[in-house]
Amino acid sequence: MRIYRYVPLNEYVIQFLEGKGLYFSSPLGFNDPYDFDLDAITTRERLTPYATTRYGRTLRREALRVARMLRAINARFVDSDVVDRRATMRLTDDTYDLFARKLAVLQRAVGAFDASAGEEPEHRIAASWASLKRQLAIMYGVVCFSSQADQILMWSHYADRHRGIALEFETEERPIRGWKNFAYLPVSYVTERHIDVIEKGFHGAFLATLTTKGVTWAYEKEHRLITLRGAGVQPARLAAFTGVVLGSRFNENGHEQRVAFFNALAANQRRRAGVPKMHFKLCTRVPARFEVGFRAVPRVVDLQAAVSSAIGSGA
Numbered sequence: 001m002r003i004y005r006y007v008p009l010n011e012y013v014i015q016f017l018e019g020k021g022l023y024f025s026s027p028l029g030f031n032d033p034y035d036f037d038l039d040a041i042t043t044r045e046r047l048t049p050y051a052t053t054r055y056g057r058t059l060r061r062e063a064l065r066v067a068r069m070l071r072a073i074n075a076r077f078v079d080s081d082v083v084d085r086r087a088t089m090r091l092t093d094d095t096y097d098l099f100a101r102k103l104a105v106l107q108r109a110v111g112a113f114d115a116s117a118g119e120e121p122e123h124r125i126a127a128s129w130a131s132l133k134r135q136l137a138i139m140y141g142v143v144c145f146s147s148q149a150d151q152i153l154m155w156s157h158y159a160d161r162h163r164g165i166a167l168e169f170e171t172e173e174r175p176i177r178g179w180k181n182f183a184y185l186p187v188s189y190v191t192e193r194h195i196d197v198i199e200k201g202f203h204g205a206f207l208a209t210l211t212t213k214g215v216t217w218a219y220e221k222e223h224r225l226i227t228l229r230g231a232g233v234q235p236a237r238l239a240a241f242t243g244v245v246l247g248s249r250f251n252e253n254g255h256e257q258r259v260a261f262f263n264a265l266a267a268n269q270r271r272r273a274g275v276p277k278m279h280f281k282l283c284t285r286v287p288a289r290f291e292v293g294f295r296a297v298p299r300v301v302d303l304q305a306a307v308s309s310a311i312g313s314g315a
Contacts, residue, residue: 008160017264021233024141040129062202168243243279
């Protein structure tokens with residue numbers, strides 16, 4: 001399956017094409033203030049003393065799950081052959097540190113929840129969940145994609161009013177160097193802004209919080225790539241990056257911007273020995289329809305020529 005990352009033509013796109021990596025943003029910086037803001041319980045009727053007991057058990061269960069993962073990572077290192085110990089250390093150190101930080105956050109959350117005993121159930125659960133979301137959010141990074149390349153609103157909102165581009169990715173390919181497991185998680189669009197933490201468990205509830213939006217956003221048909229390494233750039237694999245689509249107003253970018261883009265794209269092509277060829281497209285306006293069409297071109301030089309032709313004709 002191919003998915004698309006709508007972006008304006010800026011320095012981060014150039015850096016990505018030059019091999020600097022894919023940027024993951026913090027969920028705390030989402031443009032929708034309701035995104036990543038699900039309440040912790042399904043109905044007020046469930047906010048009873050027994051509900052707080054179950055919530056506390058669910059919180060401890062998640063801390064134990066992460067603790068078991070840490071022990072497994074440590075065992076993987078201890079059980080490795082001596083000759084492989086150094087390589088294994090490089091692979092496990094970062095992962096161990098990530099889960100150790102997560103465990104520390106969960107243990108603090110357990111302590112804070114226990115300290116609030118005696119308060120109203122609604123306040124205890126709401127305060128605990130809100131604090132936990134903030135602390136864990138700092139540890140996560142997210143890249144947003146769409147399953148469609150012809151959404152007019154996406155081009156308008158995220159690609160500089162059709163002057164930007166859409167980067168095409170293949171979901172079957174591992175996107176980041178060094179990752180063993182990955183998934184492009186589809187976003188769910190709902191009308192009610194809550195999550196049943198007790199039923200889903202903290203891991204499931206937190207992932208749902210990262211992948212749930214209001215129904216007004218359904219046109220995006222969004223998928224998200226999530227990392228536990230926080231916001232920042234991670235090294236992307238060329239095999240996962242499979243194409244570029246130029247917006248219908250791409251030619252309105254400045255000359256220096258266009259030159260930098262095509263130079264970076266050409267350099268990207270030169271590094272792709274043994275990697276499948278990329279797809280190149282130009283967006284077109286469908287006559288008499290509010291629709292985005294496409295014109296495919298085979299090479300970077302043809303893409304550049306098409307843009308130059310559009311500039312020359314005043315299109």
